[in-house]
Amino acid sequence: MSEWWGEWSSYRPSDFLMFAPRIYWRLFESINVAVWPAQLLLVGAALAWVVWFMRRGAEAAPRASAVALALCWLFVAWAFLLQRYAPINWAADAFALGFALQGLGLLALVGCGPLQASVQPWRRAAGLGLLLWALLGHPLLALLSGRPWTQAEVFGLAPDPTAIGTLGWLLLLEGRARVLPRFLWLVPLAWCAISAATLATMGEWQALVPLAAALLALTAARRR
Amino acid sequence: MPKHRQPSATRRALLGGALASLLPDTRAAAPMTRRIPSSGEALPVIGLGSWITFNVGNDPAAREACVEVVRAFFATGGRLIDSSPMYGSSQPTIGHALAQLGRPAQLFSAEKVWVGDGARGAAQIEASRVYWGVPRFDLIQVHNLLAWQQHLPQLFEMKAAGRLRYVGITTSEGRRHAEIEQVMRTQPIDFVQISYNLLDREVEQRILPLAQEHGIAVIVNRPFREGALLRQLSRHRLPGWAADIDCQAWAQVALKFVISHPAVTCAIPATSQVAHLRQNMAAMQGRMPDAALRQRMAREVAAL
Secondary structure (H helix, E strand, O other), X not given: OHHHHHHHHOOOHHHHOOOOHHHHHHHHHHHHHHHOOHHHHHHHHHHHHHHHHHHHXXXXXXXXXXXXXXXXHHHHHHHHHHHHHHHHOOOHHHHHHHHHHHHHHXXXXXXXXXXXXXXXXXXXXXXXXXXHHHHHHHHHHHHHOOOXXXXXXXXXXXXXXXXXXXXXXXXXXXXXXXXXXXXXXXXXXXXXXXXXXXXXXXXXXXXXXXXXXXXXXXXXXXXX | OOEOOOOOHHHHHHHOHHHHHHOOXXXXXXXXXXXXXXXXXXXXXXXXXXXXXXXXXXXXXXXXXXHHHHHHHHHXXXXXXXOOOOOOOHHHHHHHHHHHOOOOOXXXXXXXXXXXXXXXXXHHHHHHHHHHOOOOEEEEEEHHHOOHHHHHHHHHHHHHOOOEEEEEEEOOOOOOHHHHHHHHHHOOOOEEEEXXXXXXXXXXXXXXXXXXXXXXXEEEEOOOOOOHHHHHHOOOOOOOHHHHOXXXXXXXXXXXXXXXXXXXXXXXXXXXXXXXXXXXXXXXXOOEOOHHHHHHHHHHXXXX
């Protein structure tokens, strides 16, 4: 036992980082180039839904938004995690499985009756803030960090903004409703923790972003 | 005091005494070599690692950059390239580079088996071989001693059948040295791979002397502590003695410290940049530190 612990305690987080940061960031460039200009349509449609939802609440086709969100998770699982991230990180296969389960979970919501809009001001404010961050703020981190804009992390294509945006969506919609199973929180929160750990190991200040998003979402969800 | 590197016996034999005096002095271009104790085969003392640097996935630009690194490696006299199934896409990246370069004959392929179930070792080695595109590996090492009791007999069998030339074991960052010693004492391995650099010198106490005693070749990984050592040293000016051993950069100081240990056969720094590769390979040239200077190098670097 002591020998086992002695060996494992000798490892540092950086020992598990098997790729160079520049290669990680180029993964986003790769997917952005592959789908351009779909990013504009994706973010534009999501913003339009946010505006619609804030004006009309539950009339804003929340179940259709669940389907769209599910497709985003499934696309990230396949196009980013499996096709691009998995070749440089053994763990990405498991991450892709988690993202696929989240997508299927969101699809399952469609059969669970109408969704309710949250009426609690804290939830609505935090949810709106996280969604807007995911759609408009997160892609700017590349430029703020001195990387080219082609490496921007875009909602629906990259895992971090997709997870953060989903936390915002869950805050906007859960409210009194019981149809959104709590497990739909698990994967986005787990991903925020994983991403924060990965980015911190890479020495990126950006690690604070998914961590802060998860803490904000949890705080807002528990506030009455 | 620094000492001049002696040409290898092979090179002396090739040139011959009188003939050598008539030929231009080409010593500056010939890589420094060390012999593998179990066979006498000479290996250039600088090889090429692939941890992190060659794990570039499907990135075409990064893959081509790796091709250029491998091209420069062979052009500067390199032979040994080291990888592992653990290193993500490093194996297919190496295979791509070798294919682009026409599979250079001087390649010394060093791979690892890294699976907890001994029954799956052969399949993993075959998958690695296909990635590299080589008919057989020169060296297969048991990665981090994982299931070495199961893998080593199979590797010895492969060697006896001519499907492998050398067998080895590896560890990194000072882990499981007692077990490494046990394997070195009891198993007829050809190579041991360990971490060794200006700051991590534990292997000087037992592992390196044991390797000399048992005639085991030594591959040194992490000569730069995965770059952390060079980042730390880059804040300081090169000391005066660096010029005495023909070093123009800290990387060369760090490498000359490692390869000048008499037990070391080959160091395997990893890089993704041709300029760094050339700088590393240049450490095989010029004067080497003697034992006294080596002690001073370690002492002064530790104090920085």
